[in-house]
Amino acid sequence: MYQYIIKRVLLTIPTLFGAAALVFLLMRLIPGDICLVRLGGGGASFDPKALIACHAEIGVDRPVIVQFLEFIWGLCRFDFGTSMWSGKPVATEILARLPISLEIALLATTVAVSIAIPLGAISALKQNTWIDVFVRIFAIGGIATPSFWLGIVSVLLVLDVTGWATGTPWMPPIDYVPIWKDPIRNLSMAILPAITVGYRYAAVSMRMTRSAMLEVMREDYIRTARAKGLINKIIINRHALKNALLPVVTLIGIEFAFLIGGLVVTEQVFNLNGVGRLFVQAVQNQDYTLTQALVMLTVAIFVFTNLVVDLLYGWLDPRIRFA
């Protein structure tokens, strides 16, 4: 097991390194000179000295390989440079926005998974009943609904319903308060974004649980368990669900990446000052240092989630470890 863990952890290094190289390469593909764009914004004339100074400031006057090594060394020390737009360190910018995004991501995952697994399992056990039909429609809808549209419509619904019920339309608060200071205010802000971004998550996991469960229930060992007179509850919990959840665990890891992508759009809808919004602003402002740091951050999260999923998988299914 330890060998497996060490091997798996070491395998993430080349991926992260490659991703860093790709990000570095992508950012060097930008057509034209960043400094020219910054200085000659309105087509105005500028001082050639300013151009040289700007090149020196960003560091593009040095050999590419030096720039690359410096970029990698910076990543190793969590030093992402300064934002080209605000002039503040990139790490400060990101850290200030991280809590809200993290909270929504975790809330969405928790809600989605805790709905998806029981419903998916029930739908498989009661195949072709009304609950199965409902779950399937819910799941198909979740994959087709754009999360930002769901966000707009849910805000609209909340506005209309509260306006109709109490006379004054209620809007979720938009400034972030940590959950330990004011849990009600914090949750009333995070819950709608978490639901809209988590709907797809729930839908996909539900589909997976259902099909995995259907498959497992046809296995020989389930028949054996029945034949030896085990009660249904034990058959389902201990024999069926445990095996059916294996592919679901993998999927939850993969879908976490979608969730991050979904956050980028959802934060825009709810006007939340999270990392996703920062990303969009960085792209809009052509703030390349911030963009490359954020891309690296998402890739790191993705690689790390996959690592956790793989280790979990190895723990859940001993066959994987020895393969």
Added chain:
Amino acid sequence: MSATVIDDAPLPQRSFWQSTLRFCRRQPLGTFGLILVIVMAVTGFTAEWISPYNPTANDFAAMTEAPSWDHLLGTDQFGRDLMSRIIYGARTALIVGLTSAVVGGFSGLVIGVASAYFGGLTDLIIQRVSDIVMAFPLIIMALAVVSIFGPGVHNVILAITIPLIPRCSRVVRSSALTIRSMPYVDAARACGFGHTRIILRHMVPNVVAPFLIMVTSFVGQAILAEASLSYLGLGVQEPVPAWGLMLQGGAEEYASTAPWIAIFPGVAIMLAVLGINLFGDALRDALDPKLRER
């Protein structure tokens, strides 16, 4: 004797229409999806003739009008007819969705089959590069590409195509690996055929089933990604009518007074992706019964 046996059991040869009819009878949900896709394709391609108004013409006398007989789906904050904009938006979604899915799919197909066919170092390098590209979530990769090349229809297509390539090549590679060990590939090599011929004539046709299923789901993903990018203001730009773009800005601002601006474009996206997904699921069941979700 054996010849008679073969004559007694001819392989079922169905015409295109017969198999289509069979598909419709066996897959009612898939047929519903197919109908949605056809409706979308027809409206997209015939937008000039069927849309009641010019999708980019402002009419300041009819701003944020509720749905009526004049404007079936109402008008937006500039008085533009929503119905016409949704019809033209279908064209934009189709162009972006189909182009990125087909280009990304075919590039992935060739790379995946080549990776499996050559094996060894080539395979290793291609797989590691795919690993790296796949570590970027689709929308994040698309955002990074847009940040470099700027917004606009062509760049959006590029931004969505690139992340789709390794996703396709991965699936194709695993099917191609089984085909590579088939005797007929060895036979082709023994006949002295070139790599290109073996890959294109002998291997590619045999991985078409998973490939088609993949490309169908790509179209839906691409449409959703395009809508998200356009909604963020980083995709298709005004005045080109696009569903995601229609939800941007005005839609939220006027959401409580003119909800139709926010609702209808979203319904269009949802129906389009729903149709493609239902059709894709049914196609999977029809093409490859082993993959069927019971």
